[in-house]
Amino acid sequence: MSGAAKSRLLAQRTRGHGPEEGGLARRFLIGAAVLFLTVFLVLPLVNVFWQALAKGGRAYLAALAEPDTIAAAKLTLLVAAIAVPLNTVFGVAAAWAIAKFQFRGKAFLITLIDLPFAISPVVAGLIYLVLFGMQGYLGPWLDAHGIRIVFNVSGIVLATVFVTFPFVARELIPVMQATGTDQEQAALTLGASGWRTFWQVTLPSVKWGLLYGVILCNARAMGEFGAVSVLSGHIAGETDTLPLRVDKLYHEFNATSAFAVASLLAVIALLTLFVKTYLEWQQQRAFARAEQAGSAPADNELPTRDDWL
Amino acid sequence: MSIELRHVSKRFGSTAAVNDVSFTVQDGELVALLGPSGGGKTTVLRMIAGLERPTDGDLLVRGERVNDVPVQQRNIGFVFQSYALFKNMTVFKNIAFGLKVKQWKRRDIKARVTELLALFGLEGLENRYPHQLSGGQRQRVAIARALAPKPSVLLLDEPFGAVDAKIRQELREWLVRLHHDLNVTTLFVTHDQEEAMEVSNRIVIFSRGNLEQIGTPREVYESPVNEFVARFIGVMNVLECEVWGGTATLGELEFPAPGIPDGQRMRIGFRPYAVQISPDLAQYRHLATLRHTFFLVGVLRLELESESGLVIRARMTKEEYAQLGLADDCRVSFQIRNYRVLATESAALGPEQHVPYPEVPSIGENI
Numbered sequence: 001m002s003g004a005a006k007s008r009l010l011a012q013r014t015r016g017h018g019p020e021e022g023g024l025a026r027r028f029l030i031g032a033a034v035l036f037l038t039v040f041l042v043l044p045l046v047n048v049f050w051q052a053l054a055k056g057g058r059a060y061l062a063a064l065a066e067p068d069t070i071a072a073a074k075l076t077l078l079v080a081a082i083a084v085p086l087n088t089v090f091g092v093a094a095a096w097a098i099a100k101f102q103f104r105g106k107a108f109l110i111t112l113i114d115l116p117f118a119i120s121p122v123v124a125g126l127i128y129l130v131l132f133g134m135q136g137y138l139g140p141w142l143d144a145h146g147i148r149i150v151f152n153v154s155g156i157v158l159a160t161v162f163v164t165f166p167f168v169a170r171e172l173i174p175v176m177q178a179t180g181t182d183q184e185q186a187a188l189t190l191g192a193s194g195w196r197t198f199w200q201v202t203l204p205s206v207k208w209g210l211l212y213g214v215i216l217c218n219a220r221a222m223g224e225f226g227a228v229s230v231l232s233g234h235i236a237g238e239t240d241t242l243p244l245r246v247d248k249l250y251h252e253f254n255a256t257s258a259f260a261v262a263s264l265l266a267v268i269a270l271l272t273l274f275v276k277t278y279l280e281w282q283q284q285r286a287f288a289r290a291e292q293a294g295s296a297p298a299d300n301e302l303p304t305r306d307d308w309l
Numbered sequence: 310m311s312i313e314l315r316h317v318s319k320r321f322g323s324t325a326a327v328n329d330v331s332f333t334v335q336d337g338e339l340v341a342l343l344g345p346s347g348g349g350k351t352t353v354l355r356m357i358a359g360l361e362r363p364t365d366g367d368l369l370v371r372g373e374r375v376n377d378v379p380v381q382q383r384n385i386g387f388v389f390q391s392y393a394l395f396k397n398m399t400v401f402k403n404i405a406f407g408l409k410v411k412q413w414k415r416r417d418i419k420a421r422v423t424e425l426l427a428l429f430g431l432e433g434l435e436n437r438y439p440h441q442l443s444g445g446q447r448q449r450v451a452i453a454r455a456l457a458p459k460p461s462v463l464l465l466d467e468p469f470g471a472v473d474a475k476i477r478q479e480l481r482e483w484l485v486r487l488h489h490d491l492n493v494t495t496l497f498v499t500h501d502q503e504e505a506m507e508v509s510n511r512i513v514i515f516s517r518g519n520l521e522q523i524g525t526p527r528e529v530y531e532s533p534v535n536e537f538v539a540r541f542i543g544v545m546n547v548l549e550c551e552v553w554g555g556t557a558t559l560g561e562l563e564f565p566a567p568g569i570p571d572g573q574r575m576r577i578g579f580r581p582y583a584v585q586i587s588p589d590l591a592q593y594r595h596l597a598t599l600r601h602t603f604f605l606v607g608v609l610r611l612e613l614e615s616e617s618g619l620v621i622r623a624r625m626t627k628e629e630y631a632q633l634g635l636a637d638d639c640r641v642s643f644q645i646r647n648y649r650v651l652a653t654e655s656a657a658l659g660p661e662q663h664v665p666y667p668e669v670p671s672i673g674e675n676i
Contacts, residue, residue: 182393185360188380189387190407190458200406204397 048266051259063260071237072245073264075153079228079241080221083160087217091168092210096202098169099176100184110173116165124162125230128155151233156241159227164220171213175206208283212276219272223265311336312357312462312494317366319352326352328518329366334496334511339488341505342498344515345541350498353515354464357496359383386455386493390467392447394439400426400450401435407458425453444472445480456491465497469504481508502542506530514538536651539578544610546584546621547651548577560617561595564648564662579648581610584623586643588633593642597621602630602637611635613643 053060063069094113098106116124132149133139142149149155183205187197203210225243232239234248242265249258312334319327327349334340342350355361356368359380367374375383395403404425408418426432429449439447448468455463468484469477485508488495499505505512506526514521514529514537522534533539540547550557550564557566557575564577587593597613600620609630611623623643625633635641647661 180391182389182391183395185380186387186389186393186395186454187406189358189360189383189385190454191381191384191410192406193381196410201395201397205395 045266048259048262051255052263054259055256059256060260060263063254063257064264066257068237068240069245069257069261072240072242072261075156075238075240076222076242078153079157079160080218082157083164083221084214084218086161087164088168088210088214090165091170091172091213091217092203094169095172095176098173099179100181113166113169116163117170121159121163121224121226121228122230125159125227128158128162128227128231132158150231151235151239153239155231156228156239159231160221160224163224163227164217167217167220168210168213171209171216172206175209176202179205208279208286212279212283215272215275215279219269222268311371312496313367313369313372314353314357315367315369317353317356317363317368319349319356319361320364325518327356327363330515330518330520331366332513332520332523334494337492337494339485339495339508339510340497341509341512342496342515343502343505343512343541344500344521346500347517348500348515349518350513350515351466354466354496354498357462358385358387358464360387384458384461386452386458386460386463388448388451388455388463388465388468390470392439392451394447394450394454396439399436399438400431400442403439403450404454404457406454411458421457425457429453445476448472448480452487456493460493462494462496465495467499468497469499469501477504484508506542512542514541516541536576536578539649539651544581544622544624545578546581548619550575550577560615560619562615562619562645564650576651577648578651579645581622581624583645583647584613584621584643585646586611586613586623586625586633586635586641588635588639588641590640590642593644595643597641597643599635599637599639599641602635613641615643 052063094109097103098110129150130136131138132142132155134143134150136150139150147154149158183201184197187201188194192200222241223243224241225247228241229244229247232241232244234240234244236248240248242261246258246261246265249261313331314333315331317327317330318325330349330353342353344350352361356363359375359378363376368376370383395406398406401422404422405418408421413421422435426435429452431446431449431453434442434446434450439450442450452463452465452468469480472480481504484495484497497508509526511523511525512529513523516537522529522538524532529538529542533542536547539545548559548562550559550562550566552558552566552569552573552575553571555565555567555569557564557569557577559577562577564575566575569575585593586599590596595615597615599611600614601612603610603612608624608626611625613621613623615621621643649661
């Protein structure tokens with residue numbers, strides 16, 4: 001279960017128990033929050049679609065149908081299709097190791113996983129540039145062997161993997177820690193191999209947390225700008241992802257196209273939020289069902305001796 | 310299946326969870342591993358299961374060393390304290406899991422699970438998920454799941470810890486009957502001495518990683534090897550006396566201590582049943598006030614306060630209590646029939662001493 005979902009559940013639980021007399025303060029706070037969200041989130045979002053459609057639906061579709069934009073969309077999907085599965089596998093492995101085993105250096109590993117969150121994406125991009133660029137440490141050697149990372153798709157993938165690296169692991173660690181190892185151990189005592197235990201016991205018990213992490217990871221993989229920008233080289237039709245394309249179009253004073261592409265990203269974001277909310281709702285239903293276990297049916301009479309022979 | 314532990318130790322880092330433990334469990338026995346929490350009993354159970362590896366010593370099953378046999382190949386049924394049911398599977402699938410792993414035929418799996426559902430009174434619940442079951446039902450599913458692949462030994466970790474008192478009593482009796490009928494070698498861990506006494510053929514008592522005593526419930530109660538066992542199994546009065554002139558004294562109570570130098574301390578222990586009580590103040594040597602009467606099931610526990618303020622626990626049946634006409638706050642006389650000299654906690658106990666009081670006529674003869 002994600003921390004967010006849990007606290008939301010808690011918030012729902014405690015609703016109605018707060019003091020009623022704080023009516024004025026409550027109205028003020030809610031009003032301030034709504035005003036803030038409207039000005040800083042809703043209006044810009046509406047504006048994206050407004051600007052994109054300012055010159056009519058036809059211009060909007062034409063902007064989306066530009067070959068360079070389509071290439072950028074394809075590249076974005078490709079990068080996500082590589083980065084997300086990689087980080088899913090990595091995230092599950094890391095969360096598994098951290099939640100289920102005791103070992104030296106565990107705290108350090110957790111810190112390392114958080115590193116991409118702590119570091120500016122631009123810096124992350126620069127690190128790779130310094131490592132793999134032609135002026136960098138490994139660049140000339142790689143180039144001699146025909147491998148290009150900087151200003152290439154592989155560099156974009158690398159940067160995206162780095163930036164989206166913590167999402168799945170971060171989401172899964174608390175879930176796996178809460179689940180404990182009893183179910184896995186039970187499977188082992190019943191003769192199941194580690195592999196079977198993973199697929200049939202571990203994975204199903206963390207599926208909501210995993211999906212949640214994957215969704216967030218995917219959203220970030222598609223939306224990443226900073227790190228990708230440093231490594232991409234902005235070659236139109238080749239190394240431009242959707243966010244880079246938006247940036248480029250905007251700087252070319254092609255506002256309609258820029259906002260049209262931006263609206264694509266906005267749709268992805270809205271879709272992500274929708275799926276995320278749905279998953280949280282599913283989780284809560286699972287919790288509610290688990291809660292009912294407390295008021296489970298009373299024990300029936302135990303079988304008598306005659307019954308079980 | 311016979312299980313043998315030979316000088317088995319388990320250390321986690323620098324702490325010894327189990328310290329040089331040796332014992333043997335015979336085919337078909339029902340054995341309790343008893344001790345306070347942190348005593349090492351669960352670690353012993355987990356080592357037998359293969360969930361932990363002994364740091365030292367050998368673990369033998371039917372005479373063969375199994376230290377290096379992985380948990381999957383040990384053919385044991387393990388019931389976890391939390392039950393550890395697979396949350397995402399129905400009751401049927403939970404019970405069938407071990408059979409699928411062993412690649413039973415679909416038809417055989419269905420037959421075996423149906424048989425177990427009937428045996429455990431779980432008919433009609435096969436499509437429920439664990440969260441839709443009561444505590445007792447969950448536990449029965451856990452035991453059914455562990456027994457499904459026909460293990461040669463059943464291991465249960467605190468099997469009755471998580472259910473309420475009434476159900477616990479039923480489950481205990483049920484486990485005894487189940488063991489009797491299936492005749493599978495069973496070991497269970499408990500911290501509840503009453504439970505261990507009631508359910509098992511033999512009890513292995515642990516304290517701080519050491520095996521203190523192994524024996525039948527009666528043996529460990531009547532002949533505890535040391536003070537820890539004596540105090541852990543049942544109730545024991547313990548008096549801290551001081552020796553003067555060959556007699557150990559505390560308040561008005563005196564115990565012979567021949568040959569022990571003056572000023573030395575001596576600890577005396579006696580069971581509540583060794584205390585004799587009479588409403589006739591002249592009958593026994595010491596006087597006391599009956600402070601409280603605790604109504605346990607079947608017997609009563611009495612708390613006496615002697616003239617000098619010592620609190621002494623005694624017990625008797627309801628019938629005796631009624632016959633003697635006792636009530637709280639009434640004055641009584643008492644004496645201690647048997648006692649033991651206690652040394653340090655883990656040292657061997659001295660033999661039981663019978664107090665050479667003159668035989669007093671019992672109530673019946675007086676009338």
